[in-house]
Amino acid sequence: MSDIIVLKCGGSTIDELSDQFFANIRSLKQSGLKPIIVHGGGPAIKQMLGKLQIESEFVNGLRKTTEPVMDVVEMVLTGTVNNALIRKLNEAGIQSVGLSGSDYQLLTAKPKDFEQYGYVGEITDVNAEFLTQLLENGIVPVIAPIAIGVDNTTRYNINADTAAGAIAKAMSAKQLIFVTDVPGIMKKNKLIESVTEQEITKLISTGTIYGGMLPKVQAAIESLSEDLQEAMIVDGKHSEITPDAKLVGTVIKKSVEVVQ
Ligand SMILES: Nc1ncnc2c1ncn2[C@@H]1O[C@H](COP(=O)(O)OP(=O)(O)O)[C@@H](O)[C@H]1O
Numbered sequence: 001m002s003d004i005i006v007l008k009c010g011g012s013t014i015d016e017l018s019d020q021f022f023a024n025i026r027s028l029k030q031s032g033l034k035p036i037i038v039h040g041g042g043p044a045i046k047q048m049l050g051k052l053q054i055e056s057e058f059v060n061g062l063r064k065t066t067e068p069v070m071d072v073v074e075m076v077l078t079g080t081v082n083n084a085l086i087r088k089l090n091e092a093g094i095q096s097v098g099l100s101g102s103d104y105q106l107l108t109a110k111p112k113d114f115e116q117y118g119y120v121g122e123i124t125d126v127n128a129e130f131l132t133q134l135l136e137n138g139i140v141p142v143i144a145p146i147a148i149g150v151d152n153t154t155r156y157n158i159n160a161d162t163a164a165g166a167i168a169k170a171m172s173a174k175q176l177i178f179v180t181d182v183p184g185i186m187k188k189n190k191l192i193e194s195v196t197e198q199e200i201t202k203l204i205s206t207g208t209i210y211g212g213m214l215p216k217v218q219a220a221i222e223s224l225s226e227d228l229q230e231a232m233i234v235d236g237k238h239s240e241i242t243p244d245a246k247l248v249g250t251v252i253k254k255s256v257e258v259v260q
């Protein structure tokens with residue numbers, strides 16, 4: 001089993017992550033784990049689009065991405081958000097490198113459905129070899145969820161949860177943690193501590209899971225494999241992601257198949 005742990009830091013919580021959060025990443029590294037950070041930045045994108053008076057809308061939880069929206073998404077994610085995270089990691093003494101998924105064909109994508117979503121991509125490939133090289137050199141990759149088309153020119157906007165799930169799968173990670181602004185999946189104000197794919201389908205159909213939680217659970221389910229038996233959703237402000245911590249949040253597991 002690999003020592004790779006993928007942490008997805010949601011834009012909802014990035015600005016509020018404590019110094020302790022970054023110190024904890026250092027202790028993950030010191031314990032021999034190899035963290036990869038994938039970040040979002042939805043609120044920062046929204047703010048910049050507002051300033052520039054560029055319209056955008058969400059379709060099924062994904063930002064419909066026109067060319068001007070793509071310019072802003074790329075600028076905010078690879079510029080503002082990625083650099084801010086790298087500075088925090090550097091301050092905590094963690095060697096890290098900020099990357100756009102379009103660097104070195106880290107994430108390759110094709111259009112999801114151009115008519116419906118514009119430049120929203122569906123990941124077709126992850127450059128696992130390049131990420132492995134970074135990890136082997138003790139470097140923490142910090143990845144903005146932008147992908148490049150096979151034409152090496154077209155940029156795609158990828159939901160950060162989806163990107164984190166695809167990276168965790170391609171790297172055979174042993175842990176995938178979505179760090180967000182809620183304690184996990186909530187139902188009637190109570191935390192659901194553990195959930196299976198089957199139960200998730202139900203929670204979506206009853207409207208308990210909606211909006212920004214949708215890509216998280218979908219990415220979690222798609223990433224589960226022999227290597228990655230479960231994914232976790234935790235609150236960024238109150239979670240201590242340390243090597244031996246028993247995390248509080250929602251664990252997402254594969255449905256157990258009942259043999260008749
Ligand atoms: N059942 C649920 N439990 C908790 N949060 C939910 C649920 N369904 C939808 N959400 C929404 O999902 C949000 C988290 O997703 P999002 O805002 O995209 O965060 P991030 O930027 O961390 O990806 C929560 O703030 C909440 O509004």
Ligand SMILES: CC(=O)N[C@@H](CCC(=O)OP(=O)(O)O)C(=O)O
Nearest residue numbers: 011040041042062063158159160
């Ligand atoms: C296609 C799509 O929706 N892309 C997202 C990318 C950022 C993201 O996912 O940020 P959070 O993790 O903070 O939600 C967007 O444009 O907002």
